[in-house]
Amino acid sequence: MDSIKKTDNFVFQTYARQGKAFVKGEGTSLWDEDGKKYIDFLAGIAVCSLGHCHPKITQAINRQASTLIHVSNLFYTMPQADLASKLCEKSFADRVFFANSGAEANEAAIKLARRYFQKKGDKNRFKIITMEQSFHGRTMATLSATGQDKIKEGFYPLLEGFSYVPFNDIDALRNEIDESVCAIMLEPVQGEGGIIPADPDYLKAVRELCNDKGILLIFDEIQCGMGRCGTFFAHELYKVTPDIMTLAKALGNGLPIGAMLATEDAAIGFDFGSHATTFGGTPLATAAALEVVNIISRETFLEQVRQKGQYFKDKLVKLKEKHSRVVGIRGKGLLLGLEIGVGKDKNATFFVGELMEKGFIINGIQDKILRFAPPLIIEEKEIDRLISALDSLL
Incomplete structure (x- = not known):
């Protein structure tokens, strides 16, 4: 007590x-x-x-803790390199940015989506459409992206540039898109919103809409990814791939780590000095996460x-x-x-x-x-x- x-x-x-x-x-x-x-x-x-x-993850943590814990991202480390390559091998992605949590991974995704269009010279595209009852984190940006009013209470004014539509309603989403939209962000299975999966054809329709309008698709798989839904990533159930995906929670099996994955095209939004974190992708966290990925990958x-x-x-x-x-x-x-x-x-x-x-x-x-x-x-x-x-x- x-x-x-x-x-x-x-x-x-x-x-x-x-x-x-x-x-x-x-x-x-x-x-x-x-x-x-x-x-x-x-x-x-x-x-x-x-x-x-888990004994193998505990062994990986102990082994890495006795060798090297942190040197910052000013240098290279093998655990980070191995984990990044493994995540790209298992997914649609070509690039990985490591963070410390799901909120930080989503923060990186939001920044990448906006800067992607800034880099292409389209400064009028900044708005991100998310879903009602969604949950994307507790930082100011991810709170602004979250589609639940009760979580936002007391934190107004929120960041501009977000709008919300009902989940699984493709017509509402289509009607919300204008020339200012840079991305659509959603959870393939809403977690905090009530364990609500996307309808079978909904994600395919969203992907087609993004292709047609030339905007980015972001999947937040922080809760539903990493094997939780029976496939390595939840979107595999729908045979649809995003441009950007975020992971955390189960990635480290208890050690804090987040990751933002992107295609080579979407990744052009970040270059030297555009985004950073002191603790993202430390040797300790990535060594643990690599063991997690290896175990989930077993036949x-x-x-x-x-x-x-x-x-x-x-x-x-x-x-x-x-x-x-x-x-x-x-x-x-x-x-x-x-x-x-x-x-x-x-x-x-x-x-x-x-x-x-x-x-x-x-x-x-x-x-x-x-x-x-x-x-x-x-x-x-x-x-x-x-x-x-x-x-x-x-």
Whole structure:
């Protein structure tokens, strides 16, 4: 309890913490100060996708920490070079910019999109269209890009140059485009917005629209990427590629790292001195991320994610058939959401708290969505235990 008291006394009160202090993690499990064990179905908000303290990632961190931790981006390092080449090999991209977080990766994408047209001499193209209910970060630029008013409260005036349209509505998007638009930015699967996947044909239509209008397409895969949806990148489900993509969260399996990937053409927006970061792509962070990429790339790994994701979703659908309280199941792979009917006496917060008491960690979003983003190594028997506990609560 000492850690809870000290945190409450000395740390900014910006988080509604759930009253537990964790001291150990291994695989899909966490232990609190009292020694109670929990099965983690949140993975640090889709971060520890390979589980807590994965032995190979821990070895990579220890090995690199004893060799070289930081020298700045004024010099070359092999872990950064290896990770960049691997990410380009696995994706549509030709270039990578490393940052420290998802917000920083999105900040880089926003700056790149604007400067791309500035470099081409078109200074009137600066506006970026994003989606309603989107979430792109907490910096001023990424907050301005986010399509949720409640997150922006108290921070006005925001940065100019952003507009918002309903997700999955191609006509609304088409009508919003004018000569000032430089990019469209969206999440293939909205996370904080309620676990909402893009419709099957929507991303293809967006890509065609961008091609037709000569504007850039940015995919924010910070939460839905890195194997979370059953493919290495979520947009692979739709057979559509962007011009720019952002990654973070699961990329380091707990070590802070973000990445902004781009095609060679889009990358011309950045040149020497145009963008930088002190800690982006340190040897330590990139060594850990390289091991993450190698593990996810192993044969059958993503196939198992798809199988477990379908198993989990089928179980949730059966709960919906049994309990009228459940009004919707959605998501891709192992990023799933269960929607609770509005106007009921118990919202998502109630279920989050009750499941924690039963030894399961999830979280609630939009007051009515239970979000499940477990480590990708979760086992079916652990899914069964959660379903049983949720069934009893419903």
